[in-house]
């Protein structure tokens with residue numbers, strides 16, 4: 001049974017607008033010979049510059065290999081069909097979206113879009129989106145949102161991780177968080193998208209720090225297919241989700257209270273990208289200038305069964 005696509009409500013209009021605009025831009029550019037395509041084994045990247053298309057395609061392969069090994073302890077076999085990646089280079093921070101069509105045997109088709117400054121795409125948005133593709137391939141159906149987004153954030157660079165540490169701290173201070181029992185059941189992106197990403201990131205990071213990445217995926221698979229309490233007991237030894245909730249909050253308090261601990265533990269990156277001269281298109285934008293609006297583009301357009 002083919003799945004139908006769905007995207008989060010809030011950024012839907014913006015995402016559609018971006019995709020339509022990009023498609024139009026690229027078609028016009030293609031007609032004038034300014035839209036480049038670069039193919040690797042698993043990706044076909046379309047961008048406005050040949051150098052950027054090549055750089056993104058090659059880094060996508062590196063990410064695919066390293067992220068699969070980190071989470072699955074093995075590489076994925078090549079995809080039958082390369083994943084199309086459409087890139088829109090701008091001077092803003094990076095975001096992306098990946099849509100999947102799921103069938104009875106797993107992923108039927110997938111498509112990725114990336115937008116932003118090249119160095120930020122390479123360091124942050126691309127590894128994030130590639131992580132979604134690894135999870136989709138491994139699980140064969142949509143992953144719970146909190147885990148999909150939260151664990152994909154672990155592939156981003158330190159700038160993004162620190163930003164999300166702050167987001168989750170603010171979330172807990174204003175008591176906007178979910179209990180984990182509720183978080184595990186959330187099927188649609190909620191209105192407070194940044195808080196949701198922040199909590200998903202923090203809970204995923206906690207679970208990865210105490211048990212590693214493969215155990216996290218085993219926990220997710222059993223939780224989504226069977227029962228979250230049982231999966232929590234089997235994989236982490238907590239009596240159930242309520243005790244896991246208390247454990248996560250206690251861990252968070254320690255991480256936040258002890259900056260050295262936070263610094264030590266904030267190293268979950270699996271793919272590091274070192275910008276070189278030429279990757280940075282615009283240096284002039286400060287972190288504060290990058291508005292929270294960027295978050296709205298970092299959504300995975302996913303699928304229902």
Ligand SMILES: [Zn+2]
Pocket residue numbers: 128129132148149152298299300
């Ligand atoms: Zn995402």
